[in-house]
Amino acid sequence: MANLLRISGLTVGYRTSRGMVRALDDVDLELGSEEFLAVVGESGCGKTTLGLSIIGLLPPRSAKVTSGSIDYKGVDLAKLDPNEMRRYRGSEVAMIFQEPLTSLNPLVRVGDQIAEAIVLRRQRKGSDQRTVGEVMQRLYRTDKSGFSRWPRLRSKIPRDLRDQVIEWLNLVRIPDPGQVIERYPFELSGGMRQRVMIAMALSQEPALLVADEPTTALDVTTQAQVLRLMKEIKDKLGTSILLVTHDLAVASQVADRAIVMYAGRIAEDSNIYDLFSSPLHPYTQGLLSCMPTGTKEGSNLKPIPGSIPDLTLEAVGCRFQPRCPRAMDVCLQKDPTLMNVKEGHKAACFLYER
Amino acid sequence: MKDDDGMVLRTVDLKKHFRASKGLNLSSRSKTQVVRAVDGVSLSIPAGKTVAVVGESGCGKTTLARTIALLTEPSGGEIYLDGQRIDGGRESHREVYRKLQMVFQDPDSSLDPQMKVGNSISQPLKGLTGMSDREVRKAAVESLEAVGMSEDYFDRLPRQLSGGQKQRVAVARAISTHPRLLILDEPTSALDASVQAQILRLLVDLQKKYSLSYMLITHNIAVAGYLSDMMAVMYAGNLVEYGPCSDVMSRPRHPYTITLINSAPVPDPWKRNLLSVNIKGEVPSAINPPSGCKFHPRCPYAQAVCSEVNPPLEEITPGRWVACHFVEKTA
Numbered sequence: 020m021a022n023l024l025r026i027s028g029l030t031v032g033y034r035t036s037r038g039m040v041r042a043l044d045d046v047d048l049e050l051g052s053e054e055f056l057a058v059v060g061e062s063g064c065g066k067t068t069l070g071l072s073i074i075g076l077l078p079p080r081s082a083k084v085t086s087g088s089i090d091y092k093g094v095d096l097a098k099l100d101p102n103e104m105r106r107y108r109g110s111e112v113a114m115i116f117q118e119p120l121t122s123l124n125p126l127v128r129v130g131d132q133i134a135e136a137i138v139l140r141r142q143r144k145g146s147d148q149r150t151v152g153e154v155m156q157r158l159y160r161t162d163k164s165g166f167s168r169w170p171r172l173r174s175k176i177p178r179d180l181r182d183q184v185i186e187w188l189n190l191v192r193i194p195d196p197g198q199v200i201e202r203y204p205f206e207l208s209g210g211m212r213q214r215v216m217i218a219m220a221l222s223q224e225p226a227l228l229v230a231d232e233p234t235t236a237l238d239v240t241t242q243a244q245v246l247r248l249m250k251e252i253k254d255k256l257g258t259s260i261l262l263v264t265h266d267l268a269v270a271s272q273v274a275d276r277a278i279v280m281y282a283g284r285i286a287e288d289s290n291i292y293d294l295f296s297s298p299l300h301p302y303t304q305g306l307l308s309c310m311p312t313g314t315k316e317g318s319n320l321k322p323i324p325g326s327i328p329d330l331t332l333e334a335v336g337c338r339f340q341p342r343c344p345r346a347m348d349v350c351l352q353k354d355p356t357l358m359n360v361k362e363g364h365k366a367a368c369f370l371y372e373r
Numbered sequence: 374m375k376d377d378d379g380m381v382l383r384t385v386d387l388k389k390h391f392r393a394s395k396g397l398n399l400s401s402r403s404k405t406q407v408v409r410a411v412d413g414v415s416l417s418i419p420a421g422k423t424v425a426v427v428g429e430s431g432c433g434k435t436t437l438a439r440t441i442a443l444l445t446e447p448s449g450g451e452i453y454l455d456g457q458r459i460d461g462g463r464e465s466h467r468e469v470y471r472k473l474q475m476v477f478q479d480p481d482s483s484l485d486p487q488m489k490v491g492n493s494i495s496q497p498l499k500g501l502t503g504m505s506d507r508e509v510r511k512a513a514v515e516s517l518e519a520v521g522m523s524e525d526y527f528d529r530l531p532r533q534l535s536g537g538q539k540q541r542v543a544v545a546r547a548i549s550t551h552p553r554l555l556i557l558d559e560p561t562s563a564l565d566a567s568v569q570a571q572i573l574r575l576l577v578d579l580q581k582k583y584s585l586s587y588m589l590i591t592h593n594i595a596v597a598g599y600l601s602d603m604m605a606v607m608y609a610g611n612l613v614e615y616g617p618c619s620d621v622m623s624r625p626r627h628p629y630t631i632t633l634i635n636s637a638p639v640p641d642p643w644k645r646n647l648l649s650v651n652i653k654g655e656v657p658s659a660i661n662p663p664s665g666c667k668f669h670p671r672c673p674y675a676q677a678v679c680s681e682v683n684p685p686l687e688e689i690t691p692g693r694w695v696a697c698h699f700v701e702k703t704a
Contacts, residue, residue: 061565208655238429239592241655243636243647250648265566268595268638272647291642309570310640311599314619315577320599322570326535 023226023259024050024073029087029097031068031077038331042068044283046087047357050261052226055253057262057270057291059306060280063327066263069280070229072097073261074114075104091227109136110143113220117232119212123204129215130200133184134176136219176200187218191248210241214248221252228252231263246273267306271295276363279303282328282338285357288365299366301343337369345370380453381554381586382418382441382473387411387450389433389440393660408659410436412610413450415686418554418603423580423587425597425618427633428607429656437607438556438590442475455553471501474547478559480539484531490517491527494546501550516549517542519582520575537568541575548579558590573599594637598622606630609657609667612686616693626695626703629668666698674699 031043043065050056058066071077073089075096089096096107116122124132141147176184181200188196191214204212213233220228230249234242250273253260264270270277270291277294279287279302287300298304305323313319325342328334337343340350349369357367389411410433418424426434440447443459443466452460459469477483484493494513498504504512514524520541531539540560547555560576561569573596579585591597597604597618604621606614606629614627625631635650654671657663663670669679678698686696697703 061567210655238656239594239638240429240632240636240652242638243650244652246638246647247650266638267566268640271640271642272638272645274642295640295642306566307640309566311570311573311595312640313599314601315599320570320574322574323567324571326537326568327565 021052022049023052023054023092024048025090026069026073027088027090029069029072029089030085031065031072032083032085033068033078034081034083035331040330041283042082042330043072045356046283046285048278048285048288050227050259052259053253053257055250055260055262055273055275057264057274057277058280059264059267059270059277061265061327063282063330064280065283066265066280067231070114070231070261070263073227074108074112074229075099075101076108076114106143109220109223109225110140111225112227112229113223113225114229114231115213115216115220115233117235119209119216119236120204122216123212125204127203128200129202129204129207130176130181130184133187133200133215133219133222134180137180137183137222140223183222187222188215190221190252191215191218192244193218208241209237210244213237213241213245217245217248217252221256221258224256225258227259227261229261229263232265233262234269235265242269249273267310279306282334283330284338284367285365286339286367288357290363293361293364297364299360299364299371300339300368301345301370302339303366305342305344337367379420380417381420381455382416382588383453384414384416384441385451385453387414387416387437387440387452388448389436389445390448406660409610409662410659411440414607414610414612415450416605416612416615418586418588420553420586421580421584422602423589423600424603424605425589425591425601426605426607427591427594427597429592429633431609431656431659432607433610433659434590434592434607435558438475438558438588441588442473442556443469444475467501470497470552471550472553473556474550474552474554475556475558476540476543476547476560479563480531480536480543483543484539486531488530489527490529490531490534490542493531493542494549497546498549512549513545516545519548519579520545535568536564537571540564540568540572544572544575544579548583548585551583552585554586554588556588556590559592560589561596562591562593569596576600594622594634606633609659609662611667611683611696612694613668613696614694615686620693626689626693626700627668627697628672628674628703631703632671666696674702 026046026048029043029046033040033042058069060066084097135151138151184200185196188199193199193211193214234245249260252258262274274291276290278285281302287303298307308321309323311320323342328338336352337350337355340346347369355367355369357365360366360371391408391410392405393408414437426437428434439445441452447460451458454472457464491513494516495509498512499509517526522541561572589597589600601618604618605612608629614621614630622634625634632652635646639646657667665680665682666684669675684696684698686694689695689700
């Protein structure tokens with residue numbers, strides 16, 4: 020598997036009223052093409068910040084990449100200015116979010132939104148020089164300035180575009196796509212909206228799809244359908260997927276590999292099978308024994324004591340040390356780095372120092 | 374499920390319907406529609422046991438909980454708490470809430486942000502029991518300690534606590550009157566995995582210590598499986614299956630239960646159940662549910678009768694209740 024993405028030493032801070040919060044702290048990560056990687060962790064561990072930094076959508080005023088690089092096909096995405104980043108966002112790296120209703124424009128029919136994305140894609144690829152306004156002006160009612168974003172009452176997407184939109188909707192298994200393109204986002208169910216988002220992201224033919232908790236707002240039966248769809252897409256189109264999730268069970272169902280994050284750092288990086296059969300980091304072990312399985316009589320549910328640390332405070336030593344059942348003296352003094360323990364299995368823990 | 378012996382709570386054909394108006398109501402022709410959120414639920418909760426009510430969003434499980442807790446007036450049916458009928462103002466709320474308390478999903482909205490933790494616990498305690506200030510303080514500290522927090526937290530504000538601690542306070546407030554029944558509405562859904570495990574352990578310990586009965590409302594099958602003795606599966610306002618939790622989970626009989634349990638992700642990469650489960654359609658709209666059995670458009674076993682007659686919940690083997698015309702097909 021060739022490397023598609025190589026993140027090294029990435030550190031991201033947020034300015035807050037209580038001081039600087041280090042959301043990502045020296046993160047190293049590689050992602051191969053056609054790989055399904057899950058980023059797992061609890062709230063505040065930095066998993067969403069990681070996704071947002073890859074696509075260049077960190078909040079510009081409060082967040083800052085203080086060091087490190089995001090090497091995507093030889094280009095450092097962390098150093099691009101907003102205009103250059105726009106060439107990569109969508110067409111190379113696309114993202115879907117937890118709540119599709121806030122990602123879709125509520126005033127524009129879903130078919131038009133996907134069509135607009137496709138026009139932008141053609142333009143970026145240079146296969147069509149016309150701007151969105153020129154192609155879509157039949158879509159939008161024009162005013163004196165020549166272009167207004169108010170949709171017409173009935174969408175009239177140009178024929179060839181319409182076929183493409185329907186094709187993408189078919190791919191994400193939306194029943195009756197000819198009808199669905201005429202609908203507004205509020206007229207669709209949560210699962211359908213998330214499929215529309217996925218279709219819109221895929222219409223850009225990205226090499227990497229970042230999915231931030233895409234099924235957290237969905238019901239379990241719908242979640243199963245969407246996860247299955249993502250797996251199919253990876254296999255069919257060869258898109259790499261970076262799935263950000265708080266749910267280890269979800270990760271175990273679809274991912275090839277997973278990284279476990281804690282307090283802005285990567286605790287463990289492993290293929291999915293080793294992670295579940297022989298977790299190395301005490302935090303991963305703790306997370307796994309936190310999963311309720313079985314019943315209250317015959318169960319071995321072992322909570323991790325304490326709670327996540329305050330990231331505004333400068334930490335000395337391992338961030339997990341106060342909650343760690345196997346903490347040693349060294350854990351108080353030094354910060355463990357991610358090291359190779361086995362082939363394809365890394366952990367940041369002094370237990371494995373040689 | 375007719376006997377009050379050993380039952381803390383019993384509902385008979387409980388209904389809660391809401392009126393929903395369609396559109397802007399500009400013309401007289403726009404008619405009011407009825408959402409049958411809870412549509413005839415008969416459920417019993419044995420003393421000292423946990424009954425989980427599971428289902429997807431919109432199935433009516435939270436409305437069921439709120440109706441039982443008298444937070445909303447039932448549209449029909451009966452509710453008995455310890456053999457006493459409590460709905461329709463037959464018993465004073467003070468009496469009811471001494472025996473029945475509720476823990477909500479999000480402690481940020483169930484705790485007053487301006488009120489110190491101690492007051493959040495003692496105020497309702499005083500109102501419900503009429504104890505003296507000294508006794509109330511003692512009892513409040515006792516319940517704080519029961520949830521693993523010390524008296525030091527008495528004067529803190531909710532914003533000074535972590536999410537898990539806030540939920541502990543909510544539990545402490547609920548158990549302070551030594552109720553018979555706790556209604557837990559998604560008690561761990563807002564919490565992280567490691568904190569969820571702490572609260573689940575706490576709930577199990579408290580149940581043993583105070584012989585509490587729980588009614589657990591959850592969409593999380595794993596949480597239900599961990600905490601519960603009995604499981605009731607709800608779909609579009611009706612119970613479709615009821616029985617011992619382990620039986621329902623290992624041998625679900627209603628086609629919907631089968632779908633629901635197969636779609637719950639298992640934390641095991643060698644058992645990728647999600648990728649093999651075949652699910653049709655989505656949860657129906659509550660305003661215009663399908664006729665007959667509400668699951669029939671999604672059901673692999675559906676026949677003509679399913680779209681006409683809503684099957685009643687029937688006991689198929691002792692203790693196992695299923696509402697399906699073709700229950701023998703899933704044997």
